[in-house]
Amino acid sequence: MSRANAYYITSPIYYVNDAPHIGHAYTSLACDALARFMRLDGREVKFLTGTDEHGQKVEKAASAAGEAPQAFVERMSRRFSRLSDQMGFTNDDFIRTTEQRHVASVQRLWRELAARDQIYLGVYAGWYSVRDEAFYTESDLVDGMAPTGAPVEWVEEPSYFFRLSAWQDRLLEHYENNPDFIAPETRRNEVISFVKGGLVDLSVSRTSFRWGVPVPDDPDHVMYVWIDALTNYITGVGYPDTAHPEYRRFWPADVHLVGKDILRFHAVYWPAFLMAAELPPPKRVFAHGWWTNEGRKISKSLGNIIDPVALVERYGLDQVRYFLLREVPFGNDGDFSHRAMVSRMNDDLANDFGNLVQRVLSMVNRNCDARVPEPGALEDADEKLLAAAHALLDELRDSFARQSFHTALIRLWEVIGAANRYVDEQAPWALNKTDPARMRTVLYVLAETIRHLAVLAQPITPGGAGRILDQLAVDEGARGFASLGPDGALVPGTPLAKPEGVFPRYVEAGQGAR
RNA sequence: GGCGGAGUAGCUCAGUCGGUAGAGCAACGGAAUCAUAAUCCGUGGGUCGGGGGUUCGAGUCCCUCCUCCGCUACCA
Numbered sequence: 001m002s003r004a005n006a007y008y009i010t011s012p013i014y015y016v017n018d019a020p021h022i023g024h025a026y027t028s029l030a031c032d033a034l035a036r037f038m039r040l041d042g043r044e045v046k047f048l049t050g051t052d053e054h055g056q057k058v059e060k061a062a063s064a065a066g067e068a069p070q071a072f073v074e075r076m077s078r079r080f081s082r083l084s085d086q087m088g089f090t091n092d093d094f095i096r097t098t099e100q101r102h103v104a105s106v107q108r109l110w111r112e113l114a115a116r117d118q119i120y121l122g123v124y125a126g127w128y129s130v131r132d133e134a135f136y137t138e139s140d141l142v143d144g145m146a147p148t149g150a151p152v153e154w155v156e157e158p159s160y161f162f163r164l165s166a167w168q169d170r171l172l173e174h175y176e177n178n179p180d181f182i183a184p185e186t187r188r189n190e191v192i193s194f195v196k197g198g199l200v201d202l203s204v205s206r207t208s209f210r211w212g213v214p215v216p217d218d219p220d221h222v223m224y225v226w227i228d229a230l231t232n233y234i235t236g237v238g239y240p241d242t243a244h245p246e247y248r249r250f251w252p253a254d255v256h257l258v259g260k261d262i263l264r265f266h267a268v269y270w271p272a273f274l275m276a277a278e279l280p281p282p283k284r285v286f287a288h289g290w291w292t293n294e295g296r297k298i299s300k301s302l303g304n305i306i307d308p309v310a311l312v313e314r315y316g317l318d319q320v321r322y323f324l325l326r327e328v329p330f331g332n333d334g335d336f337s338h339r340a341m342v343s344r345m346n347d348d349l350a351n352d353f354g355n356l357v358q359r360v361l362s363m364v365n366r367n368c369d370a371r372v373p374e375p376g377a378l379e380d381a382d383e384k385l386l387a388a389a390h391a392l393l394d395e396l397r398d399s400f401a402r403q404s405f406h407t408a409l410i411r412l413w414e415v416i417g418a419a420n421r422y423v424d425e426q427a428p429w430a431l432n433k434t435d436p437a438r439m440r441t442v443l444y445v446l447a448e449t450i451r452h453l454a455v456l457a458q459p460i461t462p463g464g465a466g467r468i469l470d471q472l473a474v475d476e477g478a479r480g481f482a483s484l485g486p487d488g489a490l491v492p493g494t495p496l497a498k499p500e501g502v503f504p505r506y507v508e509a510g511q512g513a514r
Numbered sequence: 515g516g517c518g519g520a521g522u523a524g525c526u527c528a529g530u531c532g533g534u535a536g537a538g539c540a541a542c543g544g545a546a547u548c549a550u551a552a553u554c555c556g557u558g559g560g561u562c563g564g565g566g567g568u569u570c571g572a573g574u575c576c577c578u579c580c581u582c583c584g585c586u587a588c589c590a
Contacts, residue, residue, distance in 0.1 A: 193517050328526095358549050410538095
């Protein structure tokens with residue numbers, strides 16, 4: 001496969017101290033949809049996710065749990081790999097920062113930076129609050145106390161620093177020359193504004209804890225989060241072996257998908273590290289927004305954290321995937337509410353899409369001898385509907401290239417709407433009595449339209465889309481985008497099984513179907 | 515404080531180069547009956563945050579005021 005055909009997408013690595021929640025699932029889901037889309041489009045995809053397992057918090061949590069750090073992270077990391085399985089994510093690899101491949105990678109990157117005089121030994125100083133276990137800057141302090149009201153003390157410890165300040169101009173130049181490097185636009189503005197405000201060197205090691213990657217040649221230090229965590233993206237493709245086939249094929253990454261809270265690390269520190277090591281920066285960093293729960297900010301103290309697995313159990317996997325990617329423009333914040341979820345699930349999936357498939361395939365089953373009907377000459381309305389279906393691929397390519405999942409879904413649903421209107425206008429149930437040949441043409445056009453819709457819906461709702469293609473007797477090997485268009489059209493005469501609903505309605509408890 | 519974004523129909527939002535406001539959902543009325551009581555059609559007099567200005571004409575440009583949100587360095 002050529003480099004141009006490769007597509008490398010990453011989720012952040014998730015901090016094992018956190019319990020998996022909707023935020024983690026959301027980021028990985030977006031990656032998964034993108035990865036699936038690109039695979040179906042014939043690209044060679046690598047989708048990487050994983051866990052971040054070092055740091056003082058982990059060291060302390062392990063100690064509090066009476067466990068060795070390594071045993072602790074084994075257990076905690078598994079919760080994230082399990083979430084990936086439960087959500088049906090198709091990541092090609094799962095990286096853990098405690099793996100030997102990563103330790104070797106990070107130490108090598110460190111040496112590369114040090115060899116280029118990008119790292120120097122200095123003193124990290126700041127106001128430390130023992131109670132908060134956190135450092136504060138001068139500007140953070142309120143009346144000489146931490147913002148939390150905790151007492152602070154001036155602490156100094158030796159630390160290695162990365163010469164981030166030296167990269168300000170080259171970063172700004174990079175943003176300028178690569179307008180798509182940071183998305184969405186508003187986040188890009190924020191990052192540029194931040195960098196223009198001036199960069200100071202970055203403390204990249206600690207001596208206050210041991211649970212981290214040792215700094216080469218100075219065992220008193222372990223690496224602080226930045227270099228350790230971000231480097232996972234190149235570890236995943238074989239670094240430090242830059243001759244590795246995966247590195248050659250996949251680096252630089254096509255897109256790092258991240259939450260807006262960690263954009264700066266990805267859009268400022270990470271490209272600076274890479275450029276300083278004379279490695280190419282990623283092509284794009286996309287920061288998505290946060291979800292609220294029934295209009296309220298999600299927080300541990302409110303106890304309203306959303307468990308993605310519970311959502312899937314209640315509404316279904318396809319339904320949750322569809323909702324999260326349709327409800328809000330990717331990049332914006334959004335609100336999760338039961339009402340909105342049910343509306344998407346019932347109105348969009350069950351009524352519009354599911355019912356379209358059901359009504360068409362039922363007529364085929366009953367009136368066409370349960371076989372793909374033989375079409376006659378096409379009329380304008382037929383050509384128009386098919387043209388809309390055929391145009392979808394290019395439209396969705398544009399949307400997915402921009403991570404604009406909701407516009408992709410809007411396009412799909414425009415054709416679903418057009419197909420439903422076409423059914424009503426053509427009234428094949430009436431044609432069954434007056435003009436069966438015309439009915440067969442109409443149903444064929446609809447079946448072929450549905451094939452396009454299902455093939456293209458696979459990245460978002462892989463379960464239901466797959467069942468639709470099953471019902472159309474489309475071979476597993478003929479479900480890629482290469483099969484779209486007239487050349488891959490359904491073959492008249494192909495026997496079809498009796499249709500079954502693919503997107504069930506949500507029925508409120510106690511309100512059984514009437 | 516500085517920088518950036520936003521305030522448009524009950525709700526969520528579109529509105530390109532300025533030309534007398536649109537979509538989805540909800541609501542109401544109708545058609546149809548193939549289908550997961552699903553579908554289709556019709557119905558929107560909302561000071562486009564307030565005020566002022568430019569213009570033949572402004573959500574759409576300029577000024578000003580109000581409100582909300584994001585970023586403003588080491589919280590993955």
